[in-house]
Amino acid sequence: MLLKRLFPSSGSKKAWFALAYTLLAFCLIEGALQFRLYLKEEDRLSDRLLEEDTVVFNEEFQLNLLRPSSVSDKDNQIIKSNSFGLRSPEISLEKRANELRVAVLGASTVMGHTNPVNEETLPYRIQDQLEQLIPNKKINVINAGINGFSLFEQKTVFDKILKPLNIDLLVWYTGFNDIAFYCTGVPDQNETNYRLVDFKLPNWILTSELLVKNTEFVREIKAESDNFVDPAELDLMPYRERLQAIVEAVNEENIPILMVANTRAFRRDMPREKQIELAEFSQNKSLCFDIDGLQDVYDMHNDEIINVSNDYNLPILRLDQIMPAGDGYFDDSIHFTLKGNDFVADLITKKIAEEGLLNADQFLTRREVK
Amino acid sequence: MSFQSFQFFVFLIIVLFMARVVLAKYQNLKKLFLLFASYFFYMCWDYRFAALILGITAINYIVGPKIAEATDKGAKKRWLAVSLLSSLAILGYFKYTNFFIDSMNILLTNLGFSGELPLLNIALPVGISFYTFQSISYTLDIYRGKIKPVESFSDFALFVAFFPQLVAGPIVRAADFLPQLEGKHKEEDNAMESGIALIVRGLIKKIAFADILAVHIVDPAFANPGNFSPIFLLIGIYAYSYQVYMDFSGYTDIARGIARALGYELHINFNRPYKAISVSNFWQRWHISMSSFFRDYLFFSVGGSKYGNVYFNLMITFVAIGIWHGAGWNFVVYGLIHGGLVCLERWRRNRRADQGIPEPEYKGFRLGLQMFWIFNVIAFSRLFFRGGSVESAMEYGTAMTNFSVTNTPFDVLGLGMLLLAFALQYTPTHWNIFWKDIYCRVPLVVQSMFMVTLTYVLIVLSTEEAPFIYFQF
Structure with missing residues (x-):
């Protein structure tokens, strides 16, 4: 009666009730799942609702960067970001007289995808070593790596963030994200979103996540498993052009570059099963390659990095040849453990000293440091 | 905002509730709300093109009464031409410019000219073929005396932009939909x-x-x-x-x-x-709103089966159907194949009729x-x-x-x-x-x-x- 008074001609009441019951059923099921999660992991929905995303789109730099000046504590990993949205200590635009600034440009390996605290990341370890070798200077090593960045984003990071910071040296570890483009297609860099609003299902909803996770077998695509891309057919010219674009932009600023060839945990001389096991992370990112194809395509991209360093007469650290493979130095197929970061930081620091890439008055020798 | 997205689900619940519950007793407000919702829906795809759909709506809304009011046939034709040319020019610019440039480049290269005309950076507005055709069906129906011009601009704007069929049809005829907006339609139970x-x-x-x-x-x-x-x-x-x-x-x-x-x-x-x-029968069953649109407004306009060569008229119609789907030679070939097969079927039917042989059962x-x-x-x-x-x-x-x-x-x-x-x-x-x-x-x-x-x-x-x-x- 009350409903009739409220909604005098609301179409079929039954349809409205059906919709209302459907929504109610959803809410009850979702509530049960949230409660189950709380009982299992003491994970409260309210905490997750209040929790902020670690990565946000930065309008100023037009990049997905870390939430500026924030501390994120998720999944046993504490990520502290500076005001630029980098996993790096705060740095001012003005450089002091006795300060040396080194930027390490790259992606997740540089950012420290698996490193639990900032202090265990590669740039931090480099800073640590450089401070010991050049005690008379204030050293600032900027972590300019963000998970998932391809060369497109790395160029933007250099142009918009690093260039104004007046850096003295760029250490560049490109990472492997561009390789995924052969499977997913190269994103349109000029694409602009002209949608009035664009919102999606909130990520705290468990119903869909639980369903999707437990029914993977339904979506398995048999036809794709035999449909790997042959690396021999790839055109690497766009990749080389992207590398060259960054090198030229850095050269224009007269900033020395130390290129670092990419390395990985899985190598051809390992048993095939071991290769597949160690390559799991990389294979998930580049589903269109089998393990042999992945080995080939990684080597081919390293060759391009080496070729570009030769073309522009840039020093290069052949990490792919020097760094031991296996899981001691790697957390997964490409990301370094603390031991791996220390190993690489040591090599990079040595190379900087050998090549005289930093205009320091005096580098101490290792023996002197000790 | 695709129909299967969460975003659309929320939008739909709100629109249904507003239109069916809150504004159910106020038909004019309900229509205004649906017009607003339809433009919002379209702008969720790309807000820049709201002006485009509004422009096409305005042109045809203004031209409609001019056609009806014109006393001689020549004036009616001229106003109709204004509606058709302006609407189709907009469609042509957004959908076919690059196809035309590309084809010109191929032709010029084959003729030995060097250099290429640059392609333009034109975004294709979603659903443009559907709402352009829907708009021109209004002026065409007025020209043919099937309907009278609509008085309310908002009614006409809602007819063009009605969100359920805005981006992929079915193509609704003015004669079918406008009377519904005027309340001349009995809703079915449930x-x-x-x-x-x-x-x-x-x-x-x-x-x-x-x-x-x-x-x-x-x-x-x-x-x-x-x-x-x-x-x-x-x-x-x-x-x-x-x-x-x-x-x-x-x-x-x-x-x-x-x-x-x-x-x-x-x-x-x-x-x-x-x-x-048969292929002809297929087109009576497939995308009926579009195929009947081409039949009524193109095939019959170029002569149908009464004037000129029916096979030629059929080929024109089917090539147009092909090109309507997209700007590419593959769509032209698609139209030619279907047009050719429909012509063949028609020729065989005519020959049977001439020979007094009944249609096969x-x-x-x-x-x-x-x-x-x-x-x-x-x-x-x-x-x-x-x-x-x-x-x-x-x-x-x-x-x-x-x-x-x-x-x-x-x-x-x-x-x-x-x-x-x-x-x-x-x-x-x-x-x-x-x-x-x-x-x-x-x-x-x-x-x-x-x-x-x-x-x-x-x-x-x-x-x-x-x-x-x-x-x-």
Whole structure:
């Protein structure tokens, strides 16, 4: 009666009730799942609702960067970001007289995808070593790596963030994200979103996540498993052009570059099963390659990095040849453990000293440091 | 904001509640609200093009009364030309400019000229073909004396931009829809429930059939035809036919369902197209709102079967249908194939009539064989539709003759959905009504349980959010 008074001609009441019951059923099921999660992991929905995303789109730099000046504590990993949205200590635009600034440009390996605290990341370890070798200077090593960045984003990071910071040296570890483009297609860099609003299902909803996770077998695509891309057919010219674009932009600023060839945990001389096991992370990112194809395509991209360093007469650290493979130095197929970061930081620091890439008055020798 | 997205679900609930509950007693406010909602919906795709749809609406709204008021036929024709040329020029600019430039470049290169005309950076507004045709149907109907000009601008704007059918049809005629806005339409009983039943059916077609077929069979087959055996490629062609049918008819069901739930009725757009016994018959069953539009406004305008050469008129119509789908030579070839086959059928029918031979009657096995034959003709012609270019279609065709490749990676889900789609096409037509009736009659609790279960199944089967195929047209 009350409903009739409220909604005098609301179409079929039954349809409205059906919709209302459907929504109610959803809410009850979702509530049960949230409660189950709380009982299992003491994970409260309210905490997750209040929790902020670690990565946000930065309008100023037009990049997905870390939430500026924030501390994120998720999944046993504490990520502290500076005001630029980098996993790096705060740095001012003005450089002091006795300060040396080194930027390490790259992606997740540089950012420290698996490193639990900032202090265990590669740039931090480099800073640590450089401070010991050049005690008379204030050293600032900027972590300019963000998970998932391809060369497109790395160029933007250099142009918009690093260039104004007046850096003295760029250490560049490109990472492997561009390789995924052969499977997913190269994103349109000029694409602009002209949608009035664009919102999606909130990520705290468990119903869909639980369903999707437990029914993977339904979506398995048999036809794709035999449909790997042959690396021999790839055109690497766009990749080389992207590398060259960054090198030229850095050269224009007269900033020395130390290129670092990419390395990985899985190598051809390992048993095939071991290769597949160690390559799991990389294979998930580049589903269109089998393990042999992945080995080939990684080597081919390293060759391009080496070729570009030769073309522009840039020093290069052949990490792919020097760094031991296996899981001691790697957390997964490409990301370094603390031991791996220390190993690489040591090599990079040595190379900087050998090549005289930093205009320091005096580098101490290792023996002197000790 | 695709129909199968969470965003649209929220939008729809709000619109239904506002239109059916809050504003139900205030028809003018309800129409204004629906107009606002329709523009909001369109701007969620790309806000820049709201001005475009408004412009086309304004032109035809202004020209409509001019045609009606003109006393001599010449003036009527001139005003009609203003409407057609301006609307089609907008469509032509956005949809065909680069096709024209590209074709010119090929021609000039073949003639030995060096250099190329640069392609323009033009974004294709979603649904432009649909709402342009809908707008010009209004002035054409006024010109033919079928309807009178509408007085209310907001009514006309709502007719052009009505969100359920805005981006992929069905193409609604002014003569059918405008009277509904004026309240000259009796709503069917249980309109909300039967509307929701249609929406549910459309979602099942899209997510459980079209998307599954696309991901498991069609996309791999067309992405790399050389990797697969001829039998897989053949099934790929059949699967594409069912994918495009389930996708488009699913969209139509959702559009009709939403319209009905809001109190309006849109015409059916499909009538079991793969039960066609000739190519002409197929076009009476497939995308009916578009094919009848071309029949009424182009085929009859160029002479139909009464003036000029009927075969030539048919070819013009079918090439136009092909090009309507997209700017590419593959669509021209698609139109030519269908036009040629319809001409051939017409010629044979005429010859039989001249010789006094009756039309063949198809029954039983012969009927099945004929349907299968026509289905194959349609399915193979769609190589030009799906391939993206004539070259891709040829590549697929060539790969089908390579019997040395034996890779046939069928999976149960893909093949199962194809067989089910095939079986559903041949179920008795009255089952459609049966389905709706069952849904409306079952107790409330069962209805709700069904909807919850269905939504969960759709989440499970849902692949990456894939847009409806006809959005690109």
